[in-house]
Amino acid sequence: xxxxxxxxxxxxxxxxRSAAVSVAGDVLLIEHGPxxxxxxxxxxxxxxxxxxxxxxxxxxxxxLGSPRAIGVAVPGPLNVHTGIVMQAPHVAAWRGYPLRDxxxxxIGRKVVVDNDANAWALGEYWRGAARGRRDVVLLTLGTGxxxxxxxxxxxVHGLSGMAGELGHVTVNPDGPPCDCGSHxxxxxxxxxxxxxxxxxxxxxxxxxxxxPAQIVxxxxxxxxxxxxxxxxxxDTLALEAFATAGHYLGIAIASFLNTFNPELVVIGGGVGGAxxxxxKTMNAQVRARxxxxxxAQAKIVRAALGPQGGVVxxxxxALHPMTPP
Amino acid sequence: xxxxxxxxxxxxxxxxRSAAVSVAGDVLLIEHGPxxxxxxxxxxxxxxxxxxxxxxxxxxxxxLGSPRAIGVAVPGPLNVHTGIVMQAPHVAAWRGYPLRDxxxxxIGRKVVVDNDANAWALGEYWRGAARGRRDVVLLTLGTGxxxxxxxxxxxVHGLSGMAGELGHVTVNPDGPPCDCGSHxxxxxxxxxxxxxxxxxxxxxxxxxxxxPAQIVxxxxxxxxxxxxxxxxxxDTLALEAFATAGHYLGIAIASFLNTFNPELVVIGGGVGGAxxxxxKTMNAQVRARxxxxxxAQAKIVRAALGPQGGVVxxxxxALHPMTPP
Numbered sequence: 181x182x183x184x185x186x187x188x189x190x191x192x193x194x195x196x197r198s199a200a201v202s203v204a205g206d207v208l209l210i211e212h213g214p215x216x217x218x219x220x221x222x223x224x225x226x227x228x229x230x231x232x233x234x235x236x237x238x239x240x241x242x243x244l245g246s247p248r249a250i251g252v253a254v255p256g257p258l259n260v261h262t263g264i265v266m267q268a269p270h271v272a273a274w275r276g277y278p279l280r281d282x283x284x285x286x287i288g289r290k291v292v293v294d295n296d297a298n299a300w301a302l303g304e305y306w307r308g309a310a311r312g313r314r315d316v317v318l319l320t321l322g323t324g325x326x327x328x329x330x331x332x333x334x335x336v337h338g339l340s341g342m343a344g345e346l347g348h349v350t351v352n353p354d355g356p357p358c359d360c361g362s363h364x365x366x367x368x369x370x371x372x373x374x375x376x377x378x379x380x381x382x383x384x385x386x387x388x389x390x391x392p393a394q395i396v397x398x399x400x401x402x403x404x405x406x407x408x409x410x411x412x413x414x415d416t417l418a419l420e421a422f423a424t425a426g427h428y429l430g431i432a433i434a435s436f437l438n439t440f441n442p443e444l445v446v447i448g449g450g451v452g453g454a455x456x457x458x459x460k461t462m463n464a465q466v467r468a469r470x471x472x473x474x475x476a477q478a479k480i481v482r483a484a485l486g487p488q489g490g491v492v493x494x495x496x497x498a499l500h501p502m503t504p505p
Numbered sequence: 506x507x508x509x510x511x512x513x514x515x516x517x518x519x520x521x522r523s524a525a526v527s528v529a530g531d532v533l534l535i536e537h538g539p540x541x542x543x544x545x546x547x548x549x550x551x552x553x554x555x556x557x558x559x560x561x562x563x564x565x566x567x568x569l570g571s572p573r574a575i576g577v578a579v580p581g582p583l584n585v586h587t588g589i590v591m592q593a594p595h596v597a598a599w600r601g602y603p604l605r606d607x608x609x610x611x612i613g614r615k616v617v618v619d620n621d622a623n624a625w626a627l628g629e630y631w632r633g634a635a636r637g638r639r640d641v642v643l644l645t646l647g648t649g650x651x652x653x654x655x656x657x658x659x660x661v662h663g664l665s666g667m668a669g670e671l672g673h674v675t676v677n678p679d680g681p682p683c684d685c686g687s688h689x690x691x692x693x694x695x696x697x698x699x700x701x702x703x704x705x706x707x708x709x710x711x712x713x714x715x716x717p718a719q720i721v722x723x724x725x726x727x728x729x730x731x732x733x734x735x736x737x738x739x740d741t742l743a744l745e746a747f748a749t750a751g752h753y754l755g756i757a758i759a760s761f762l763n764t765f766n767p768e769l770v771v772i773g774g775g776v777g778g779a780x781x782x783x784x785k786t787m788n789a790q791v792r793a794r795x796x797x798x799x800x801a802q803a804k805i806v807r808a809a810l811g812p813q814g815g816v817v818x819x820x821x822x823a824l825h826p827m828t829p830p
Contacts, residue, residue, distance in 0.1 A: 257798065266798045315663050315668075329764070332662075334657065336656050337657075338640050338656075339640050340766060341766070342798065343640075343764065344764070345763040345766075346764060348760075349764060350676065351678065352677075360796065361793075362793060362794040428678075431675050438674060439654070439669070439670065439671060440663050441662070441663025441665060441668035441670075442663060442664060468686075469673075469687040471591070471667065471670065473582065473665075473667065474667050474670075477664050477665060
């Protein structure tokens with residue numbers, strides 16, 4: 181038996197996930213591969229196309245037939261109408277890169293591209309924590325901070341698809357530098373890189389210095405998982421870092437509540453998993469800064485889908501393409 | 506000859522404007538009256554109803570016949586679905602006040618109520634600076650700061666119509682107190698009350714102290730018009746106050762650009778008239794904080810309609826009622 185389905189592909193800094201997702205949002209088949217993000221622009225695109233063609237082949241062999249549409253989610257702001265990636269944090273070579281046209285040429289089919297945070301937001305809206313909600317603010321707290329906005333049941337794209345960069349609202353004009361070139365952005369606090377900066381500052385270390393063994397992974401890189409484990413043990417350094425991140429997260433959320441009057445704020449990503457350690461300071465800022473009636477209407481909840489959110493949402497974007505302006 | 510039209514009524518802290526607005530957005534007839542905002546809740550509503558009935562009577566005598574709909578814009582956050590005003594800055598008695606039901610009872614017809622800044626935004630969208638644009642951020646810088654958001658050609662109401670409170674996003678977590686109860690809101694800088702605070706701080710005066718003669722009106726109240734005249738003369742105090750307001754306005758606008766990727770930012774209100782004195786510091790913050798590609802797509806312009814924006818937009822809201830969620 182064949183079911184109508186779409187390809188949802190989610191490209192991260194390290195890995196690619198590609199999936200066959202049914203029109204009801206069920207993952208029928210999923211494959212993984214390296215994203216080769218450090219390669220040349222064309223090689224990265226070749227790799228995405230190859231992963232897609234491999235999935236199409238597997239699907240055919242499993243009797244799924246052909247997909248109805250193909251959706252690809254990539255990091256960084258991009259123009260959803262032209263399919264041109266403006267800049268991608270993990271792919272230095274993608275600056276003004278015509279990704280969609282390139283993929284369509286390589287795959288030989290129409291492709292829909294969108295930002296990875298938007299795709300994840302659509303996934304949570306379709307099948308996750310925001311199911312059935314019409315006004316939702318979604319924040320993914322990972323290496324950086326991504327965002328997605330659902331207003332009146334529709335993803336907000338803005339003029340050219342670069343809306344929803346919620347990690348880059350200013351929460352403290354005098355705050356630390358952000359990878360985007362500004363400073364004091366939400367991302368400079370409530371992300372893995374923000375937390376690393378908070379820890380370094382607290383320990384009086386220069387940026388990039390070696391960190392205590394408890395909060396690095398096997399490759400000596402800063403580990404949010406390690407910091408969370410320390411917080412669970414009651415370690416002051418870890419608890420303070422999360423409290424500060426939560427404080428600024430609360431400032432941003434209060435602004436989002438007054439701006440959108442949403443029904444729900446959904447928080448995902450690896451740092452989102454540490455929400456219990458951020459909640460107290462976050463809630464204090466929301467209470468102090470958002471209109472009471474607005475704050476009373478909005479729940480702040482964890483994301484439901486985990487790592488599959490991106491592929492599900494990329495498939496949703498492909499199945500529900502936006503109309504051009 | 507009669508033309509199809511709607512009532513648009515805009516209630517401010519001091520005055521009410523009520524107008525007959527054609528379905529094409531032309532003001533056919535306009536009347537003014539006091540808003541009696543300091544009276545009891547019921548008296549303020551009685552007064553709005555009386556002004557509306559007076560307009561209906563005038564319209565009938567002028568041969569315009571009956572309106573197709575009635576729209577009333579009032580200050581402060583309100584629930585557009587229930588017609589209940591949460592709180593209104595100029596009407597102390599309106600806290601959880603069922604304004605729409607009361608007006609419908611008094612007028613004997615269906616009434617649509619909305620926030621005054623939303624109405625003004627709709628006016629600019631229908632007939633003003635944002636005509637034909639689909640993604641617009643509108644800020645009205647007056648006594649306070651109001652906002653309206655157009656996303657994909659539709660006003661953003663949020664769950665219960667309290668979205669768009671753009672004056673109450675945090676631009677400096679350590680900033681001065683705001684009338685909303687928070688501190689460091691955009692309104693605490695880029696409004697008449699914000700400018701007054703900046704001037705008082707610069708002069709080392711306690712809040713509410715008497716101010717220099719050049720920047721007060723005939724009733725000794727702080728005058729933005731006076732401060733603008735001083736800026737025009739090159740007065741340092743005035744230029745510094747506007748530069749600071751522009752700095753924080755720029756921080757807020759940069760966040761709005763990264764959030765909405767709009768085509769246009771429209772700035773209205775009395776303080777908006779002083780945009781030339783705020784533009785330099787505003788632009789510097791926009792350049793420093795917004796994504797380059799996003800900032801390049803958005804123009805920041807002055808509102809076009811002036812004081813009639815509110816009545817035109819209130820009529821638009823009445824003619825295009827939103828569907829309940």
